[in-house]
Amino acid sequence: MSDLDAPPAAAPAAPPNGRDWAVQAADAIERGVGAVRDKTAVPLDRAARILVYGVLAGFLGLLCLVLLAIAAVRILDVLIPAEVWAAHAVIGGIFTVAGLFVWSKRRRKATD
Numbered sequence: 001m002s003d004l005d006a007p008p009a010a011a012p013a014a015p016p017n018g019r020d021w022a023v024q025a026a027d028a029i030e031r032g033v034g035a036v037r038d039k040t041a042v043p044l045d046r047a048a049r050i051l052v053y054g055v056l057a058g059f060l061g062l063l064c065l066v067l068l069a070i071a072a073v074r075i076l077d078v079l080i081p082a083e084v085w086a087a088h089a090v091i092g093g094i095f096t097v098a099g100l101f102v103w104s105k106r107r108r109k110a111t112d
Contacts, residue, residue, distance in 0.1 A: 076091065
């Protein structure tokens with residue numbers, strides 16, 4: 001008899017739980033790697049972002065403060081009819097009063 005008359009070969013039987021063990025092993029490894037990544041890389045990434053953006057914000061804030069002080073001195077130099085030292089004295093006085101205020105609000109260390 002020829003091969004054309006033979007019945008078709010049966011497909012391999014499916015595993016009892018419906019999935020191949022290789023697929024299950026790959027899924028388990030993927031879950032494990034994902035859990036490790038979520039507990040290590042994600043918090044480190046978040047901390048690095050906070051650090052970088054915090055340093056950038058601090059630098060830009062300091063830059064704005066310096067430019068504001070320069071602008072204030074120049075404006076006061078135009079408004080006050082004296083020499084430029086008067087504008088410097090006014091801005092210095094403002095910074096001194098602000099510094100004393102912040103110094104008075106500090107938390108003192110508890111002494112034993």
